[in-house]
Amino acid sequence: MCEFGRFGPLIGAIDEGTSNVKFLVFAANTSEVLTYHQISLKRFSPQEGWVEQDALEILNAVLECIEVTTDNLRKLDINPADVVGIGITNQRETTIVWNSLTGQPLYSAIVWLDVRTSRIVDDLTKLKGAQCINAVVQTSGLPLSTYFSSVKLKWLLKNVTAVKDAVAAGECLAGTVDSWLIWNLTGGVHGGIHVTDVTNASRTQLMSLRSLQWDKGLLRFFDIPPEILPKIKSSAEIYGYISSGPLLGVPIAGCLGDQQAALVGQGCMKFGQVKCTFGTGCFLLYNTGDSIVHSQYGLLTTVAYKLGPDSPPVYALEGSVAIAGDTLQWLRDGLEILSDVKDSEFLAAEVDDKDEGSICFVPAFNGLYSPYWRKDARGIMCGLSGMTRRQHIIRAALEAVCQQTRAVSDAMATDCAPLRRLLADGGMAQNSVLMQMQADLLGIPVVWKVNNICFSFQLFLPSMSKSTVPKNKISFAKYKLN
CATH class of the missing domain: 3.30.420.40 (ATPase, nucleotide binding domain)
Incomplete structure (x- = not known):
């Protein structure tokens, strides 16, 4: 032994x-x-x-x-x-x-x-x-x-x-x-x-x-x-x-x-469980069990895992977003309006999408993947005005990730069933402003786990008193895993 x-x-x-x-x-x-x-x-x-x-x-x-x-x-x-x-x-x-x-x-x-x-x-x-x-x-x-x-x-x-x-x-x-x-x-x-x-x-x-x-x-x-x-x-x-x-x-x-690996690591081992990795790109995987589900709405059918030579394969639907974290790196290295991508969290929190100067940003640097599949698409910023500041551009970059994720989740809901919650991981998941935006846009909890602690970002309703919302505009529940 x-x-x-x-x-x-x-x-x-x-x-x-x-x-x-x-x-x-x-x-x-x-x-x-x-x-x-x-x-x-x-x-x-x-x-x-x-x-x-x-x-x-x-x-x-x-x-x-x-x-x-x-x-x-x-x-x-x-x-x-x-x-x-x-x-x-x-x-x-x-x-x-x-x-x-x-x-x-x-x-x-x-x-x-x-x-x-x-x-x-x-x-x-x-x-x-x-x-x-x-x-x-x-x-x-x-x-x-x-x-x-x-x-x-x-x-x-x-x-x-x-x-x-x-x-x-x-x-x-x-x-x-x-x-x-x-x-x-x-x-x-x-x-x-x-x-x-x-x-x-x-x-x-x-x-x-x-x-x-x-x-x-x-x-x-x-x-x-x-x-x-x-x-x-x-x-x-x-x-x-x-x-x-x-x-x-x-x-x-x-x-x-x-x-x-992220799907397995998040414990999404049952049909209908979904994870999203917010990294260089952004990737949602929906466990479809032993069913090979061919999407009618622009998603990919892929093998989720096969845990041993004699084990049956498990499949997944996947929505792939080409550009996510790469957008922030471009804002840092290309436009030089960020000194560190981590700064995007507090800079984006200084403005909201109703501010004068707010813009719409589609970062299609290498085309668009799911659910559009437009390799000819390229990036665009709309709504620039004299009031637009770097905070608006940074916030729009985060919103772009959330909007593309929503497009994929809507396709998944139509192909299979609506998402009940989204398990998040990847470098960008540490950005609590992004996670709250995502929860608000999807209308479901977005759960990020680190060091055996779960942070569950819930839908923030505009009717809530501002006094109930933390200063950085983030409303989340924190709990220890069993």
Whole structure:
């Protein structure tokens, strides 16, 4: 029998997002976070609409986070050998191709936000016809869009000589970020395991929702050679073992796309439960159980999780909003009217939507996703006047997130059933002004959990006396979880 330290067995988690990488260590018995390390990731744009990252930077950031976090464990007098397994959660749709013999990326990672594939989407729409396009949607659950990995991979195969040469030589591997990390962590060129899980595979537009395998018809439609793709596994099984470093021999035993991981992390394991992650983008997932629900109102059908090789899959409807937290970063870095995105909370609270100077802001920098699917849309501000100040622009940016979330929640209510409450997470969920706006607009409680404390933002009725509302205009209930 294994002897563990005072915290018992430990679980490690790689959280690889669009903006940063974390490695966290939890006590398995209590879910307490014992320590973690985080590194920011760069994004670059070689041309307008192109969004790329350095695949090696992503990998090295993960390795550094593991190194520093395990060193932190030693400083806390916790034995890293108590880590019995690790899981991975990652940004989805971002596509990486690499050489199986050298381990080197053949091109930059093309990020999910990238819209360089607009022409490919247009050409496929014209050439294939409505019946064929509908078959793609019915099989994959996803509409033709620049968002998904399928067209990104098609662009790489068509336009990058190094990729075409590697395919011809039988040396090309391709996948989403989870596959890239697992392959490297389990040995890379020395026997690395080329796998993905069903949640990430469901975002490539190449997997059948029913068979949970790469679909021959979809592969033909996008002209993708199947031999370069990873093997599809469940979300909870041992994929392989870490081959080097401070966690040598520890199994990689879980993998979920970041939004599906948030659904599981919020405990949305029953039909009708909904979570929304307010991060770089904004993503609502509605658990539909064992039913594959095809939306009539612009939502995506996706795999929520499959917790073991012999377990049945659970599905979800998803509404994806391309730009959320990125709007605040643009206000900080582009317009330079914010010194820190955290300042948006108190600056937005200084004005309201009835003030002179209030504006409407649609931050469609990379088009609009759910429920509109307008890749040609671009951002716009309406109603600017001489009374408009930076506080109005910042408030309008927060309202834009809430309005897009409402559009998605309305679609979910029509496709399935009205939302009773919304569980919130992500960096922007720490903004209580945003959370109150969202509760007011949806007319349901918005619940944000941190450190085992729940903050439930309730609908604020204008008829309430102002004396009952805190100074920052936020009205919420706070309670400890059982």
